[in-house]
Amino acid sequence: ILVVDEVLAVGDFEFQKKAIGKMKDISRGGDRTVLFVSHNMASVRSLCTRGILLENGRIAFEGEIGEVVQTYLSQSKESNGQLVDVSHIKRPKTLRAIISQVEIRTPMKDIKTGNDLTFRVFFDTEKLKDLVLGYSLKDENDNSVLAASMRQYDLKLPVERQKDYIDFTIEDIPLSPGNYALSLYLGEKGYDVDVVPEAVHFLVYWNEKYGIATPMPKWGPSFAQTNWKY
Numbered sequence: 001i002l003v004v005d006e007v008l009a010v011g012d013f014e015f016q017k018k019a020i021g022k023m024k025d026i027s028r029g030g031d032r033t034v035l036f037v038s039h040n041m042a043s044v045r046s047l048c049t050r051g052i053l054l055e056n057g058r059i060a061f062e063g064e065i066g067e068v069v070q071t072y073l074s075q076s077k078e079s080n081g082q083l084v085d086v087s088h089i090k091r092p093k094t095l096r097a098i099i100s101q102v103e104i105r106t107p108m109k110d111i112k113t114g115n116d117l118t119f120r121v122f123f124d125t126e127k128l129k130d131l132v133l134g135y136s137l138k139d140e141n142d143n144s145v146l147a148a149s150m151r152q153y154d155l156k157l158p159v160e161r162q163k164d165y166i167d168f169t170i171e172d173i174p175l176s177p178g179n180y181a182l183s184l185y186l187g188e189k190g191y192d193v194d195v196v197p198e199a200v201h202f203l204v205y206w207n208e209k210y211g212i213a214t215p216m217p218k219w220g221p222s223f224a225q226t227n228w229k230y
Contacts, residue, residue, distance in 0.1 A: 002026060005037040023047055039198060045069060086199045098194040099184055100124035104202055112207035113176060118169040131157045131188050133166060140179040146224040155228055166230040177206045
């Protein structure tokens with residue numbers, strides 16, 4: 001039995017690709033079990049055939065991997081209107097954990113294709129100055145679909161209190177229905193200061209104003225028109 005716990009949280013793309021390939025070879029040999037522990041849904045889908053969803057140390061769901069991933073991602077519906085603590089998410093040793101909490105401000109029922117989507121990001125540090133916040137959205141297959149940064153708007157964070165936040169709104173989200181993950185990037189002079197991969201997950205629903213036509217394909221990766229408010 002090979003137990004792999006978040007090994008792909010570090011390393012570059014080539015390392016991750018090689019590691020996944022090696023684990024596939026081992027698991028398909030017929031005489032070895034691979035127990036893969038991860039929050040990366042794309043890697044989980046790629047490697048596993050069955051899954052176990054743990055909640056507070058107990059089994060919350062068990063079954064075919066697609067069903068388990070769907071159940072895990074659908075839990076994001078409960079995060080709307082609540083603060084999601086991201087301070088526990090591992091960062092590389094060279095980075096500081098400055099982003100502390102994330103909140104989806106848009107009501108769950110209104111996260112639909114073509115509507116605005118607002119997030120609130122909290123910072124916990126003694127002083128922030130001349131930093132810029134950026135984000136990216138990935139679909140359930142780990143494809144980047146939208147991204148933007150304050151740098152593109154020639155904006156910087158003016159936060160100088162110990163704890164503060166910024167709201168940003170993605171206008172007219174051009175996303176078809178599905179599960180998505182928001183990753184956050186805090187930078188200074190072109191260098192990463194803090195990175196939070198998959199800070200929150202959320203569901204996008206089909207917008208009735210477009211009728212009953214087949215949902216539009218996912219667009220991206222592309223720049224997303226964003227309003228920043230602080």
